[in-house]
Structures are given as structure tokens and as C-alpha cells.
Amino acid sequence: MTGERPLLEVRGVAVRFGGLRALDDVGFDVHAGEVLALIGPNGAGKSTLLNVVSGALRADAGEVWLRGERIDGLAAHRINARGLARTFQGAEILRRMTVRENVMAAGAARTGTGVRHGLVGWGPARRALARLERDALEHLEVVGLAHLADTPAAALTAGQQRLLAVARALGTGAELLIFDEPGAGLTTVEKNALAAVIASLRGRGKTVVFVEHDLGLVGQLAERMVVLDHGKVIAVGSPDEVRADRRVIEAYLGNTEIAVARAPARAGTHEAGLLEVEGAAVRYDGLIALDGVTLRVGRREVVALVGANGAGKSTLLKAVAGAVRLAGGRIRFVGEDVAGLAPEERVRLGVGLAPEGRQLFASLTVRDNLAVGRYARVRAAGWRHLVVPAGEQAASLQAAMAEVFGFFPQLRERADQLAGTLSGGEGQMLAIGRALMSRPTLLMLDEPSFGLAPQVAKEILEALPRLTELGISILLVEQNARAALQIAARAYILVNGRIAAEGASAELLADRDIVQTYLGWEGSREEGRGRAAGGPRLAAVK
């Protein structure tokens, strides 16, 4: 039993959130000294699994063993004391401390000096502090931040923050390091620096597990991979094995078959498009989310925007809706530059968004949720209409609602039910319906099939092209790329904030190289290797 036992053992772990099975009988091993990647599409349960292993979340069933000791159910700090350290998505550095203090804090618990020692100005606490200072510098040297030791942590770039998070994990003295999306939003140069550091940790006797969406980075670093989908482990093996695995590709692309006639492609064929995005760039706190994206949606057209998680799809929709600010580029809607327009003014122009995760008002009825969707228009007609919509406003509100009910008859049956009591599919219908209430000319949908059973997702997706008959254009963001490409006339593939490919969706769907492009396997590899073989349909963007 002893001796050859894996460093970390996960056995039959299950977690439920309400009716959703976030993790279902998940099991895998991590061996001492290896670098293991944990991958899977959005919503696969990776973060949940990480939270269970690190003690942030209690599993409903299953066991986690570290070095032969059972750790599930222990508090996070106790698990850390047993030799497991994790980082967080977005690094979570301690912004009000210096870089050095960030790493010193990681060793504070291990010094065994508490509040009582701290009150005294000499003795154990003083000695422990000096030791922490020395150790911190050593860890900072490992990640190459030693020269910034006395800089305020808030002044670091995004890439440096991730490195600091790694140094902080090292600072706890843990043997098993778990990194949650260490590369998200970093530039290629920053990713390479990070990859070099992670690779060097192996030489220091550390074991590394990391969750990552950039499969290029994964391929570069991981010796073994565990793939999760819908809360289950669907593949375990070397990167090459996993890459060729049919189920992995399906998990990432989706396998919903849609039976519906595509609306014809329009943009680029004639008149100026409805929506024109030119070289749009967005940064979050130094992280690059969008990097020069150019995209068009024509009138009465269905356009899909697909890409792996973290590629920047939602960010683009938010930029169009006015929820995030552009760092560069331009967005024109019906020929008008929308740069200076507030989100509600864009709604009045005809931009509608059904956001990711639906964002319904759970304690309002279906009818009231829909009415809220018309707020911007009603408010524009004068505030008295907010109290009691009168005359034309009342009529158009009723008309819009009738139209939504006509489109989704199920919502009419549930009109007076609270939105929080709807099923997932009905909730999604309501989210779309609410966006339709403002009578948009462009409807943007963010992951409408997320979290839905395949049959329900199919139903909703199949309904979408009918909206074009009402004169509405659709910009569809979908993780379920296969389904999205079957609905849309044209599609754009977004990889790491850039458009990697665009074209008619039928052709994109038929192109096998697209699969690899979409997955981003080639992302961080050297240029020129298999990349140019994309063929004519891979209309490279300048």
C-alpha cells in the first residue's frame, strides 16, 4: 500500500448545486514529480474540482487523499499545511502589500508565531520575520521577480502578477502546486516566461497540476492530462493521446445536430452591415481580452462567434452592448459610431443582449422580467410611463410582449410565475424574450445553450433563425460550436482575443483543420508548423 502510492488521489468525488451535477464520480491520480493539466470546456467542473481538492468546497461524496492522508472535508488552511498550495483565476495578489510581503505572507502561518509573539518586539516573531524575508527573496528569484521585491504588488503587469501567485504558492513550502488558469489573458511572451517557470518547478521537486484553456500552453507543459466534461472525466493520457481522442474533440465542439435551414449570408455581399466592429481591443487591468477584432453582421443575418473559453467572445458582446470600454478600434451600429453612447442609449438604437448565465430577476414574474426588458424605451418616452405606461407606450409594451409570447408560447403559460421557478430552458427563453422586448435590430446571445440538456438546447437554437423573419439580426456566441455553425450563415473563430478564421459556416464546419485552430492547439507553438496548411477557406485576418 505504501511506497508507490500517488501523491494525490481523487476518488469518486461528486458535487451537486441544486439540480445540477457539477461533478459526478470524478477520480484520478497525481504522481509525485509530474506536471499534469486539467482541461475541459466551460462549465466542465474544473474550478469546482479544484475547490474540492483545496478545501474551499465540500464534496457531497467521494474522497481526496494527499500523501496517503485523507484531506476531503478539511479547511483550506489545514490542507495547505499538509503540502498543497493553489493559485486562483486572476492571480488574486494582495494589492496593498509589496511583492516581497506577498510571498512573506505565504510563509507566515508556517512560522508558528501567532498574535501573542507578534505583540512582543523581539524573540521568535522577529527571527521568523527575518527568515521569511530571506525565503521570499529566494522564491522571487525562482520566478524572476526578485528585482521588483519592494514594488507595490498592484503595480505589477498581469504576467508578473501570475508569476507572483506562483512565488506565493512556493512560499507556503507546499510540494503539490495547483495553478488555476495561470496563462489566461497573458501575451505570448508572458506565457513563455510562465511556462519556463512552471517547467523549472519540476526540477525543484515540486508536483504541478494546472487548469488551462490555452491548449497550446497545455501541450507545451503537460506530461499527462485529465479531461473533464459535464462533471465527468472523459479522458486521461498523454497530450498526443488526448488530442486525438474523439470524445475530447466532441466535448469542445459540441455534438448537437441542428435540423434547420440556414438564413442566407448577407454582410460583405451588399450594403453596409448592421454592426461593424473594426480592430476592437479590450484590456482588463492589463490583461488582453480582445486584440484587434474585426467583424461584421449584416441585416437579417445570423452570425456565429465561436472559440474556446477565455477567447474573448463575451467581451466582444459586452463591448458592443457598452458594458466594457474599448482600448482601441471602433464599433459602428447602423453606420453610427457608438463609442460615446451609454448602454441604455445603445439599447434604444436597437442593440439587445441576452447575457451569459441569463441574469434573470428571480423574484419577479415572467411578465415583469419582460417588462423590465423594455425599460430603456419606456424611460425614453418620459418618466411618467414608468409609473403607469399610457397610450402608445402601453400599446407597444403589450405588442412587444405578445410578440415574445408568440415566439415562445411556453412563456405565456408561465407569465405570472416567478422567474426563479422556471426550468433552465424556460429561463433561457425568458432571457431571450427580455432582450427582444426592446425590439432590437441586433440580438446578441451569449451561450444560450449553456447548462441545458441537449434536447432543450436544440429546441432553443432551432428557434433562432425564425427571428430573422422579424427583421432581427443575430450574433450568437456559443460554446457548442457545431450547433452554432449549423444555424449561422457565417462564423468567426476567436482564439486568444484574435479572429483566427472566418467564413461561411458550412465550409468552416467541413474543414478538419479548423478543429485544431478552434481548439488552439497551435496557439503557443512556433509559427510555420502546420499552420499555413489551413487552406484557402482559412481566411487569415490581416
Added chain:
Amino acid sequence: MIRVGVLALVLAAVWLSGSVYLMNLAVVTALFALPALGLSLLMGYTGQISLGHAALVGLGAYGTAILAQQFGWSPWLTMPVAIAAVMMVAWLIGWLVFRLRGHYLAMATLAFGIIAHVGFVELRDLTGGQDGLSGIPPLAVLGVELITDRAILPVAWIVCVGALVLAENLVRSPAGLAMRTVAESEAVAGSIGIAPDALKRRIMALSGGYAALGGALYAHYLGYISPSPFDVGFSLKLLLMVALGGFAGIWSVLFGVGFVVLTGEALKPFGHYDVVIYGALLVIVMVWCPRGLLAGLELAFQALRRRLRPAAGGAA
């Protein structure tokens, strides 16, 4: 060290001036500084709001007064006993309320403050109700009773500076790093082996000890206590002192306390309406000077200089 020297010089000047008014202000500043320091450790460094600190001060004051009167013990015995008891109470409150965060924590501590105040008023047999307790025996050092401002001033300030030095040691120790980590992110704290809840409870107890020490000294110094100084308004004042100092910075707490004591003098003509002005001040500081009044004024001064400089260059 320089700061201790400057402080000692100022206090010596006050003491030698012989002005009862100035000495009284100095003593009050020291007595307020103790609970404010405790609150700064809890709020500024550990990130946990408390709107009930006045109650802890009150418990310290009533505790030592009741023990001294009921059992006739020396204040030198009743004070440590009362402080230890309040630290235990604070620890228990921490155990109860630190499962809450943000607004909820604020409301829970506020409720505790109100409950304690109601207790001071209504438990007449023990606390004397609205009339309060009088005839609390004074502290005595080497046979000298600390009744006059002149006598209590050095003692109060030695205690205060002692508390300040201890607090400063703490925030510079590994435990201080742990406190600052908890203040920024409990999730991160857990991930690096720090037990946030245990640490918060310990700091709450320590903070309660500081508050109780201030209250106990106050009771023996005045010889009379009533419920009204320990109401929610005083919690608000403590909050303002810490906020003016900039939440994080042990010495800047003294600045905040001094500022509030002096404005308090200026606001005397307003009577009970001073609370309104304190409230407005708190809002202003929170919104425009989140790093404290000193830091805020410094920023404003720099901005002014930047604005004036190009104008000066144009004139030349």
C-alpha cells in the same frame, strides 16, 4: 523613535503649562486612542468592520467599576479582571458574528452595541441605570491618587504609548502579514495556510482588550460613569478616528483621535447635533479620502502644486 520623542515633548509642554484645559484634552486623547488603536487593528489591518466598539469600552468601564464597588478590590486588580472578561466577550462575539461579512457584519456589531447600551441603562441594580455609578475609587501610584489631570496624564500616556508600540510590533510581525492577508482576501489566506476565522477572533479579543483598557482607565479617572458616553454615537466617533487616520497606520490613528478631540471642542456649541457633523465628516472622508485625511490632504496639495506649476512657468 523620533515620533515618541516629539510626542513626549508636546506632552511635557502641556504638563508644564499647567493649563487644566490642555491637560484634560491630552488625557481624553490618550483614553480615546486606546479603543481607536484596537479598532484600527481590527478594521484597518484585519478588514473587519465593527460598529459596536463603544460597547466594549463601556463593558470595560462598568466591569472594573462594579468589581471595585461590589467587592472593594483595588483598581489594580479589577482592571485586569475586567479587561480579561471583555476580551473573552469579544472573542465570543467574534465567534458569533465573523461568519458574516460586509454589511451584515456591520449590522450584527451595531446590534451588539445597541444591546449592550440597553443593558447599561436597564440593569439598574448593577449599573445604576441612567444615573450611572459614582464613587468609583481612583487608581493610586506610590500612594498618590490619580484624580487630577496632572496626575493621570503621564500614566495614561505611558499606557497609550505602550499599547501603540505593542500594536506596531504586531503589524510588523508574521501575524501582521497574516492579518493583512485576511483583510484583502480570505480565500487567499486559506490557500496559504492562514486560518482566517481563528485569526479574526483573536484580533477581535485583542481589540476588545484595548477598548476595555481605555474604558477602565476612563472610569477610574472620572470616578463616575453613565451609559450615554458608550452609545452608538461613540462607536461612530471611533470609526471616524480610524478613518481619518487612514485605517492602516498605527501612528496615524493618533492623528485621527487628536483631530476628533479638537473638532469635538469646536463643535461644543452644537450640543447633540455634533453627531450629525461627525456623520457628515465620516462620509466625506470615506468618499474622498479613503486613505485617510492626511493622505487625502497630501494628494490634494500635490494636485494643487501641479496645477499651479504650469501657470507659474507661463508667467516666467
